[in-house]
Amino acid sequence: MYSRQSGRALFPFIITLLVIFSVYLYLPASQGEQADFSQMATQVSAHTVTSQENAVMIEAIGSARANQAVYITSAQSDYVTNIFFEDGDLVSKGQKLVQLQSQQEQIAVKELNINLREEKRQLDRLTELSRSQSTAKSLLEEQLSRVDATQAQLESAKTKLAEMTITAPFSGMLGKREISIGAYVNNSSIITTLDDISIIKVDFKVPEKYLAQLATGMKVLTQNDAYPDQTFIGKVTHISSRIDSVTRSVEVTASFANNSGLLRPGMLLKTALELSSNQALMVPEKAIIPLQDKHYVFQILDGVANRVEVHIAGRNNGWVAVDEGLTDGEQIITEGLIKIRSGSKVSVKG
Template identity: 60%
Template sequence: MLSQQSGKALFPFLILVLLGLCVYLYLPKSAGQTQQGGMNATEVVAHSVSQDNRAVSVDAVGSARANQAINITSAQSDYVTAIYFKDGDSVAQGQQLVQLQDQQEKLQVAELSINLKEQRRQLERLNELAKSQSAAKSQLEEQRSKVDALQAQLDAARTKLQEMTITAPFAGVLGKRLVSVGAYVNTNTVLTTLDDLSIIKVDFQVPEKYLAQLKLGMKVTALSDAYANSLFTGELSHIDPRIDERTRSIAVTAKFKNKDNRLRPGMLLFTKLQLAEVTALMVPEKAIIPLQDKHFVYAIDANGKVERVQVKIQTRFNGWVAIAEGLHEGQQVITEGTLKLRVGSSVVVKG
């Protein structure tokens, strides 16, 4: 009776052993290992070393401003008789914007022109008399002084008449109209604003340690939250002659062509100043294994086995490392799975 009961008790155990053996033989190998040449090979992620260009750059935040920006005011005081623009108009240089009452100025110019004409006629008559009469020479000098004085008065009157017509000093985009016809304006009255948006300038700070590398014309790129998918490209246009003693940084300016007027004064821009461009063998930074003052990578040899290679780092970028010595183009370096490796291990690259 006991032997029959023992046999019944062992039967379920044997079934479980057989099932486990089937699972081991027929299901795929556990994650991270595979069969290769009769040996267990560890699955890893690798990167193929290639030569690439990377920019050495400085990131900063800058504020945009117009190439030129002014408040339009009047040089004379009088009443507005006409306005020739609307809010936000684009205007050309010299385009008429506002007309002030100018009847009195026109009359003054006309009167002085008539007087000057008469005084010149008198000057010509005295010139003829001075040729034969010595007494007329003193009168001639006096008459010349009168003509010169009238000419100066006429020039001043014409200038004042011109100032009664207010024009755009440069091409740009106007702001809001701040006056109306019939309003009395003086030299302190702002009529509107004018901004030259054809070029946008961005001011930002660069740490003092980069001063020796700064040169006019260097490439600058900028991003704006308003245009998340657009990269604006410009160049360094100004380097301040002074260094800020508090921040130990130097103020610089970049200029950007703004043909479509997407950039506006006052914008916050994220700038990147390109100091240099490096061409070298690039590997992901996570492939580098630091050991004391040296650096290594795990590379895969022709037989699919791991070898540890010492490398010399040229410079670091955002997530990438330029290698000066130790690797060659096309070589595969392991980026993931290095913790479970040792030199001579067989590996298989995922994908």
Template identity: 45%
Template structure:
């Protein structure tokens, strides 16, 4: 029975059909097709002339537009606190009151004395009109009134010094004191920063000095906000070149309406130096040989190893100064399998142009 099955024409026909189906429907990769034709399948890129931005990179530290430590002008006990940590405040807003009992009592005493002196002055003026009081007595009383007015002004100033107010609009830091604490001039109550825009100082090499100007745009990034670009402009250029580093200090302002940037942040600055119209290719097409750079240039159904002169670079791209022309096809993937004159096949639709 097994012998009949082995040589059965029907079984042979079934096996033959299955083999034919597998052959017809088996996926054929480009690489298999290339091997059958004796060529290597590669990916190519069409060389184009495009904008190539030349930028100067630098590092800078953010600074607040205005920044102060809030302190008191006199020594006294904290009576009232009118702010919380991180409050947004306006210029002139009351932040802190010190003990003012003595100053208010002094002011009240001076006010009583002033009112009495004014009554006496009025009485003496009436008597002087009738030649009952002398001019000297009138002058003495007028001087007394002026002295009391001056003392009142001093007392009011001393009373104002017990009130701590915001010198400008901004955001407060962490409160460093409590009610009942004795504070003296120089003791930090809190910090106040105007963060409407951030100043950033950075240095560039003197070779780039001719490429910067007031009002020029800059871009800044921070590790705190990956992918976020903050735009600003140059507001000042130092008048001197540092002789030890041969660098120039630049200051730029960055708008900070959403208050994301904070003083002390490390910012990476990108300053656009110029925009070139030039040939640009992906950096992966380069084949380094010793101190020279080559590319595989597609010519018909084969490639030629061509030397190129490269210019400026930026991540993933490189400027080509000579060796290629616009419209040339260069190999981006598969270069390790190639040699000068190798046969290739490629799909232009996936050339990455």
């Protein structure tokens, strides 16, 4: 009968057999078939170093605004008799938008024109009399004043008549029409909006430490989520004369030509101000190996990885500008760095 003691005695023996069997499975069949792992090439990903433009950028967020923007209102109070635009129309400067009831103003201008002609006729008669009668000179001066007063009244009436026709103060895009024919409007009634979107401006903040480097005309790039694959190029058109004492930043205004009409006032724009630009050897940041206060890359030469010290001149959006240690056209390792060391054989994927 099998006893518990005999089972315990066999347990170490069974474990020993299993270990021997496992070693037998993993050992090569013969010495000639033994793999030389030291000669195997490690697969890595590589990048060819090229000279590219290295731009130092300051990124910020700003809101777009139109070059010019107004609410269209009426200077006079009266009823609307005609409307000459639709929602969203593109209009030119001086284009007629709304006509107000203007019969009284037309009559006033006509009456004053008649009065002015009569006053001028009286002036001409007194001018002739003043040449022969000295007493007519005082009457001549009074009549001259009447002519000037009537002339001023006529100009005022013409201005009021002109204001009964509402026109576009500049070229641009109209907003939604807020009135209808027959509506009574005054100087507080909003008729519509008008935006000049031929140029879009954006205001953003720049830290004050960059103030000495700022100048009008600097290149500015901007993007909006509505057009993720499109970059709009503009320039700095204004630098504020004051520093914000709370944020310690200066407000900068950039202008973008908007010939396509894609940019609209109120858009949230991601901007990048280009402080400087130069040609440099650009490598992916992931290829850089920091070690204490130095930086290295693995250079590939004849299928062998060699660690090379490099000097970093700047960083920008995942790329590093290198000004010492590399030359144009060399290959460096970007992926697989933890598997290799200087002198390791490597093969580039793809």
